[in-house]
Amino acid sequence: MTRKLQKATLADVAREAGVSMMTVSRVIHGTGRISEDTRQHVRQIIEKLEYRPNRAARTLVTKRTNMIAFVVPDITNPYFTEILQGVEEFFWREGYNVMLANSNENPEREKALLDQLESTMVDGVIVCASRLSDDELIPLIEKHAAIVTVNRNLPHHLGSVVTTLHPRGYRAVLAAKYLYETGRRRIGYVNLVRSISSVNLEMFMHELEDLNIAVNPSWYATCKPTWQAGYDTGKVLLAQHPELDAVIAGNDLVALGVMRAAVEQGLRIPQDLAIIGGDDILMASQVTPPLTTFRSDKYSIGTMAAELLLRRVEGDLTYYEHHYDDVLIIREST
Amino acid sequence: MTRKLQKATLADVAREAGVSMMTVSRVIHGTGRISEDTRQHVRQIIEKLEYRPNRAARTLVTKRTNMIAFVVPDITNPYFTEILQGVEEFFWREGYNVMLANSNENPEREKALLDQLESTMVDGVIVCASRLSDDELIPLIEKHAAIVTVNRNLPHHLGSVVTTLHPRGYRAVLAAKYLYETGRRRIGYVNLVRSISSVNLEMFMHELEDLNIAVNPSWYATCKPTWQAGYDTGKVLLAQHPELDAVIAGNDLVALGVMRAAVEQGLRIPQDLAIIGGDDILMASQVTPPLTTFRSDKYSIGTMAAELLLRRVEGDLTYYEHHYDDVLIIREST
DNA sequence: TTGCAAAAGGTTAGCGTTAACTCATATAAT
DNA sequence: ATTATATGAGTTAACGCTAACCTTTTGCAA
Structure with a gap:
């Protein structure tokens, strides 16, 4: 069994089948008028030569x-x-x-x-x-x-x-509202870096003020959306602000990083610190305690x-x- | 600012620059002999027309x-x-x-x-x-x-x-050996479905016999490499075989599924049941208790x-x- | 018998590149 | 002054496919 070096082209198939290239092309696409006999025959030759259309050539002419x-x-x-x-x-x-x-x-x-x-x-x-x-x-x-x-x-x-x-960023407000209702009073927020993060944050503070929830810019941090970044940021934030009794994170990965940092600092969750994530990844339901988060299918x-x-x-x-x-x-x- | 409908081609650039297509091609590839003046000029036209090479055309001739x-x-x-x-x-x-x-x-x-x-x-x-x-x-x-x-x-x-x-499949034997050394005597195994899974399993049993570790085919199951499959399989396996004091899983996802199933059946980990996974995914270190597993970078x-x-x-x-x-x-x- | 349309398939041209070759000019060597 | 050589290009012919148009054959109503 020798390895095929040259791939068969439309022309090869056409020659072998004794028809024109267009006929082969039509058989492949199932378009145009082709007799059943010809169709079968061409199909056989295609099989035999193991012909596969060349994508680049096709793209060049069809633009797709x-x-x-x-x-x-x-x-x-x-x-x-x-x-x-x-x-x-x-x-x-x-x-x-x-x-x-x-x-x-x-x-x-x-x-x-x-x-x-x-x-x-x-x-x-x-x-x-x-x-x-x-x-x-x-x-x-x-x-x-x-x-x-x-x-x-x-x-x-x-x-x-x-x-x-x-609306984007409004979820954090919802989360804060829920936390406030469950008795939390000093709510931290770890936002995700992105082009609009500062806008996000301003809206967050604004809405919280309207709800009469305590606002403190130094309770808010921004980090990359990775577990590691969440962990690092959480470590610093929680060390500097032991008064926090809740943290909202931009997504689950960050929330879990913060959770880890909290546990390492001896905080009990949720007794000492409540944590909310953001996109319900599998891991969120598997950690102990399972993470409160926002559903997203x-x-x-x-x-x-x-x-x-x-x-x-x-x-x-x-x-x-x-x-x-x-x-x-x-x-x-x- | 109207949207460009037609993309510029090499020919367009060549015409605009007053050179041949090959010259443009050479500038793009940095090959051949081109004077600095021409090169600069062509580059400018390329910028101006926002020319981008057509990949399909290139592929058609270069085969790459x-x-x-x-x-x-x-x-x-x-x-x-x-x-x-x-x-x-x-x-x-x-x-x-x-x-x-x-x-x-x-x-x-x-x-x-x-x-x-x-x-x-x-x-x-x-x-x-x-x-x-x-x-x-x-x-x-x-x-x-x-x-x-x-x-x-x-x-x-x-x-x-x-x-x-x-060697593939041998890890389970290593895991079993370790479990045996730490006092486990009835070791379950949740293998992953794949073409060679039966071979895997036979080798596993063979090696365990050599090590004088108890072998029992009904302690071994096979499932898809997902969390859900691990959970489902673990549920059945642990219910049918409460005598198991350890389970080895084909990968971490399955191990975590089994762990969940075990916890739901009231088993304490590791006291009642030890679990070993297989590829050290992030989640493995984040669950409680953290999962023993095999490193893989x-x-x-x-x-x-x-x-x-x-x-x-x-x-x-x-x-x-x-x-x-x-x-x-x-x-x-x- | 003519006419005409549908059926079945062929021809031509071109998509945008690059490889391989050719050609003119300038410079250096003899 | 003449030949060689390098420099800086240009020309031609594919690559493999399909769109658009063209031709032949056959069947059948008028």
Whole structure:
């Protein structure tokens, strides 16, 4: 059994089958008028030669790659992975492949990625939790034919959007409200770094004042959305502010890092410190005590984003907006 | 500011710059002899027209896509994600993009994926923890120019390999030995489904007999490598065999599922039941009690696999083998 | 018998690049 | 002054496929 070095081309199949290339092409696509006999015969030759269409050639003429890109800040974050799974599943069924573009929480890299992707490589892009400011992001995506963003608003003509039901950043306010109702009075907040984090924080303080909840800027910190960052930030925050009786974190990974830091400092959870996370990753329900957090059906977020992208890829440039429900799931960490 | 509908091509740049297409091509690749003046001028025009090379056209003539595929059974499993991160990082630096092929633990889908990938789409493929038997896998990868497998042996001429230092399946024996030494006498084993799982199990029993450790086939189960499967399997196994005083799981996700099931049945860990996992995912160290497991530096596994693949992509078809160290990390679950 | 349409398939051209070759000019060596 | 050589380009022909148009054959109503 020798290894096939040269792949068969359409021309090879056509020659072997004694028909024109177009006939073979038509058989492959199931288009045009072909007699049943010819069809069968061509199919046999395709099998025999193990012909596989050359994607690049096809792309060159059709301008379609059947590939979409998923741009994400951190592929090890389970939140994004589950979304990705939804996206992958959806597009697999539709005959598309998914290219992964991991910016590794690095805005410069995200830019480079988005810029590269322009090279006729993908039919569309899903941008997940972009770390870029509008001023940076917009010029980069203007050139793409089809865009959908997750957790990020966009000028309507640029692409469709999947976001939370609650306005971005408002979840922390809900969390604070709940904590206040359960008797907590000094509430810390570990926000996630992103372009709009300062806006987030201001709104947070403003709303808390309206609710008559104690506000103290030094109780609030900002960190990267990783477990390690949450742990480091929690350590400092809790050491400097032993008066805190609750902490809200931007996402679960950070919340769990803070929880670890708290435990190491001898705090009992929830007796001494209540903790709330943000996206209900698997780990949140598995730690002791289980983490109170906001529900998010990540797989659905993925399929919704994929569906919206497919519409744009197929030429429907209407703006659509999907919202996913993110209610508070109360567990034993509060 | 109107949106550019037509992308600029090499021909456009050439015309605008008043040179031939080859000159532009040479400037882009930094090859051939070009005067500094021309180079600068062409660069300016490229900027001005926002020219980006068309990948498909380039691929058609060079036969290189600058894209590699990462085939993985479950993208939500943190074990694979961290490997993927290593792969992505490495190839990003080398100017390659990574295509994600998620088989979702479905062998048929893995086959389809591998078959599809043949269409001149990728320069190489990393196959991670394949769920296919050798008979299925080998014909599928024979056609690819460059292959590297992770946790899977391969005929040497087909591709390079990254595996554990301990022969596959032998870890469970090590775990059993350790458990025996710490006083456990009735050791359960939840193996992972894969093509070689029965071989695994037989070896396990054989080795245990040699060590004079009690063997009982009904203490051993097999399940999918997910938390849920581990939980379900653990529930049944522990209910039917309350005599068990230890369980070894194929990976951490399963171990944590079993742990949950055990806790729900009122077992104290490690007093009533010791548990050992398999790949040291983040969650393993975060649950209570922290899970005893085998170390695996997943990021390095990724970069090693990537490095080996790059060699093959670049034409060095020597067989290389990388082993990663997987020592037992003893935590409080045992 | 003519006419005409549907069926079945062929021809031509071009998608945007690059490899391989060719050609003109300037400079250096004889 | 003449030949060699390097420099700085340009030309031509693919790469493998498909869109758009064109041709032939056959069946059948008028």
